[in-house]
Every structure is written in structure tokens, then in C-alpha cells.
Amino acid sequence: MSGGDAMRILISGASVAGPVLAYWLNRHGFSATLVERAPTLRKTGGHAVDLFRPSLGIVERMGLRRQVLDGEVGTERVTFLLEGAKPIRLDHHRALGVTTDAHVEIMRDDLSEIFYHATREDVEYVFGDSITSIENGRDEVRVTFERGSPRTFDLVIGADGLHSNVRGLVFGEEHRFAHHLGGYVAVATVPDHLGLSAEMITLAGPGRMLALYSPRHLNEARVIFMFRSPDRLDYHYRDTQRQKELLREHFAGVGWETPRLLAELDHAPAFYFDEITQLRLERWSQGRVSLVGDAAYCPGPAVGASTSMAVIGAYVLAGELAAAGGDHTVAFASYEREMTAYVQAARDYAARMVKQVIPGSQAQVWAGAQALRVIGWLPGRLGRALSKRANSTGVHDDVEVKSYADGPHG
Numbered sequence: 001m002s003g004g005d006a007m008r009i010l011i012s013g014a015s016v017a018g019p020v021l022a023y024w025l026n027r028h029g030f031s032a033t034l035v036e037r038a039p040t041l042r043k044t045g046g047h048a049v050d051l052f053r054p055s056l057g058i059v060e061r062m063g064l065r066r067q068v069l070d071g072e073v074g075t076e077r078v079t080f081l082l083e084g085a086k087p088i089r090l091d092h093h094r095a096l097g098v099t100t101d102a103h104v105e106i107m108r109d110d111l112s113e114i115f116y117h118a119t120r121e122d123v124e125y126v127f128g129d130s131i132t133s134i135e136n137g138r139d140e141v142r143v144t145f146e147r148g149s150p151r152t153f154d155l156v157i158g159a160d161g162l163h164s165n166v167r168g169l170v171f172g173e174e175h176r177f178a179h180h181l182g183g184y185v186a187v188a189t190v191p192d193h194l195g196l197s198a199e200m201i202t203l204a205g206p207g208r209m210l211a212l213y214s215p216r217h218l219n220e221a222r223v224i225f226m227f228r229s230p231d232r233l234d235y236h237y238r239d240t241q242r243q244k245e246l247l248r249e250h251f252a253g254v255g256w257e258t259p260r261l262l263a264e265l266d267h268a269p270a271f272y273f274d275e276i277t278q279l280r281l282e283r284w285s286q287g288r289v290s291l292v293g294d295a296a297y298c299p300g301p302a303v304g305a306s307t308s309m310a311v312i313g314a315y316v317l318a319g320e321l322a323a324a325g326g327d328h329t330v331a332f333a334s335y336e337r338e339m340t341a342y343v344q345a346a347r348d349y350a351a352r353m354v355k356q357v358i359p360g361s362q363a364q365v366w367a368g369a370q371a372l373r374v375i376g377w378l379p380g381r382l383g384r385a386l387s388k389r390a391n392s393t394g395v396h397d398d399v400e401v402k403s404y405a406d407g408p409h410g
């Protein structure tokens with residue numbers, strides 16, 4: 001379909017899932033509009049995210065593989081400082097080789113920018129606005145915005161992240177779908193006072209871990225803090241002072257550079273704090289509205305490697321719409337069918353990862369140290385085979401993605 005009769009699809013959120021969806025919709029002959037709440041493309045750097053083999057395949061089909069590889073974070077070595085154990089140094093590729101044999105780590109905002117540049121000529125971008133109401137009608141969707149005039153679309157897709165606005169408007173309040181995985185995560189931009197280039201340092205003790213790294217193209221570092229908390233903590237999502245206090249409480253008495261990193265939080269130009277939440281929605285579509293990426297099936301921020309899932313979900317959703325000739329009732333059902341097993345596996349993986357990444361006891365810290373030493377001397381392929389047997393770590397590497405024909409849909 002082309003020209004004036006192309007189906008008009010509104011996407012909320014221009015990070016990863018949104019622009020990838022827009023790219024493939026456009027390639028299939030649909031007309032996509034993206035509305036993004038941020039006033040411009042986010043350029044705070046975000047955090048490092050992962051693309052595994054199947055999502056890299058999609059990136060390749062978009063002609064963007066070279067650009068994504070050029071944007072790699074560039075970590076070469078990882079030093080593990082595990083409380084009560086001697087430091088362990090590993091080649092980063094060897095450590096990653098245990099879970100994957102094809103993988104790229106890139107800053108989320110760099111990835112988002114690559115997708116934006118690949119789509120901006122063909123897709124309408126509206127920055128600095130947000131949907132305020134959605135009337136999910138039989139023949140079309142009427143949408144109102146905070147700033148822009150009301151408009152109608154054939155379909156609306158929420159690609160607006162874990163705390164999705166579209167999901168809230170159409171599917172109900174987040175607490176109905178959000179499951180606490182037992183921990184919290186924070187990321188802050190801090191000075192690279194150790195001159196880390198190409199090295200990541202990870203420190204872990206009972207109930208907490210932190211990692212410090214500096215992407216090779218930035219003069220600053222990122223510190224990621226994670227801690228266990230079986231119960232939900234009491235804080236407001238906008239109260240960053242309280243969130244920083246919570247971090248200081250949970251990392252009190254931790255050695256190495258931790259006191260300095262905690263002090264840096266007061267000057268951090270970018271700070272993020274959130275519960276490690278897993279979304280469990282039974283359906284991701286309702287009428288003419290659907291969800292993609294973290295908005296639909298976030299398995300848990302920082303533990304689920306969900307960027308790959310956002311890329312794959314966007315590709316599949318666009319492909320199913322094309323295959324169904326724009327019939328959303330058929331396409332949304334097929335999209336859910338195609339993604340369900342992968343999403344379930346990713347949920348299980350994320351729930352296990354929280355426990356592995358943040359050890360629960362000193363015994364688990366030691367067990368982690370032993371496992372890392374084994375990784376240090378096992379050949380990559382053998383380590384990968386054992387890891388897959390023990391842990392199904394291949395979830396993001398092994399998923400089989402359906403292939404969709406290119407070109408305008410029928």
C-alpha cells in the first residue's frame with residue numbers, strides 16, 4: 001500500500017522498539033508517526049544494552065550493522081571484586097562467551113540515535129508531546145495530546161517503556177501487571193576518575209553489587225548499583241534525594257571506591273533509580289491498540305537483556321501486520337503467538353539473573369567466585385554449553401525469529 005491510502009499508525013516512544021517498529025512499518029508500506037515525550041532525542045548516554053544474535057540479524061537487514069558495531073561500548077576486561085575473595089580478572093569476550101557467541105554492547109542512546117537517523121526521512125517524529133487520551137473505536141482510534149491537536153489513526157502502538165503511558169490509558173494501572181523481582185537498580189553518570197578505558201570493575205557482596213565502566217567514546221563513566229530488597233520500598237518516583245539515600249543505606253560500609261561513588265551521586269548529571277519489575281500481561285493488544293518492547297513484556301530492567309526483545313518484538317509486529325495485509329485482528333493475535341514462548345523464557349531468565357547478579361549471601365558470593373574462575377580457564381564453547389545446560393542462558397541467542405517478506409503489504 002502506498003500514497004494516500006497507507007494505514008496510519010501512531011507509535012508512542014522513540015527509544016528502541018518505537019523507531020525499529022517505524023522502520024519496518026515504513027518498509028512494509030504503512031505510514032508511521034512517532035510521538036516522544038522527551039523534547040529531543042535523549043542524549044544522556046543511558047546505560048549499556050545488549051544485542052544478541054537474532055536482533056543483530058534484524059539490524060543487519062536494516063543495513064545498520066556497521067554503525068552498531070562502530071558504537072560498541074568497547075569493554076575489553078572485567079575485574080570482579082567479590083567481598084572475601086581475591087580479585088578475578090577476565091577477558092570480557094571470554095566472560096560473555098559463556099552466554100553468547102554473537103553479541104554487541106552499545107549505549108542505549110547511541111542505539112536509539114542510529115535507529116532515529118535510519119527513519120527520520122520517512123517517518124513523522126513529534127518530540128515533546130504525549131498522548132492524553134485514546135478512544136479505541138471500531139474503525140479508528142481518536143487520540144488527544146498534551147500539546148498537539150487531536151488526531152485519528154488506524155492503530156496505536158505503545159513503545160513507551162516499562163512505565164508505558166499507552167498501557168496505562170488502555171490496559172489499566174501498572175500495579176496490576178507489575179511483579180517485584182526482589183531488587184532495585186540505579187544508574188548514574190560519574191567522572192571517570194580511575195581512567196577505566198576498556199575495563200569494567202564489578203564489586204559484589206551479600207545483597208548488593210555495583211559495576212563501573214567508561215564507554216570508549218565518552219569521557220565519563222557510568223556506575224550501576226543493584227541491591228536486594230524482598231519488600232517494596234517506600235519512595236516517590238520523582239524524589240531522587242530519597243532514592244540516593246536508599247542507595248547510601250544499602251551500600252553503607254562497602255569498601256573500594258564506593259564512598260566516592262556515593263558522594264558523586266550529588267553531582268551526577270544523569271541519575272536513574274527503579275524497582276526491578278517484571279511485567280506480566282496476558283494480552284498485549286486490545287482492539288486497535290497494541291504494545292511492544294518494555295511496555296509490553298519488560299522481564300526486568302538490567303536483568304533481562306530486553307533490548308534484543310524490543311528489537312525482535314518490533315520486527316515481528318510490523319511483519320505480522322504486513323503479512324495480514326493490515327488486518328490488525330489477525331496480526332495482533334499472530335504477533336502474540338510468535339512472541340509468547342520467548343517472552344516466557346526471558347521472564348524466567350530475568351528472575352534467575354536477579355539472584356545471580358546480586359548474591360544473597362556470602363556463600364553465594366563464593367560460589368560466584370568459583371564459577372568465574374572456571375570461566376577463566378574453560379574454552380568459550382564448552383563454557384557456553386555448560387552454562388546453557390545449567391541456566392538456559394541461550395534465551396536471547398537461540399530464539400528463532402520468523403522471516404517476513406520485504407516490500408509493501410498486499
Ligand SMILES: Cc1cc2nc3c(=O)[nH]c(=O)nc-3n(C[C@H](O)[C@H](O)[C@H](O)COP(=O)(O)OP(=O)(O)OC[C@H]3O[C@@H](n4cnc5c(N)ncnc54)[C@H](O)[C@@H]3O)c2cc1C
Binds near residue numbers: 018272307
Ligand atoms: C538501569 C538499566 C539497565 C539496563 N541494562 C540493560 C542491559 O544491560 N541490556 C539490555 O539489553 N537491556 C538493558 N536494559 C533494558 C533496556 O534499556 C530496555 O529493554 C530497552 O531500552 C527497551 O526499549 P523500549 O524502546 O521498549 O523502551 P525504552 O527504552 O524504555 O523507551 C521508552 C521511550 O518512550 C518514551 N516515553 C515514555 N513515556 C512517554 C509518553 N508518555 N509519551 C511519549 N513517549 C514516552 C521514553 O522517553 C523513551 O524514549 C536496562 C534498563 C535499565 C533501566
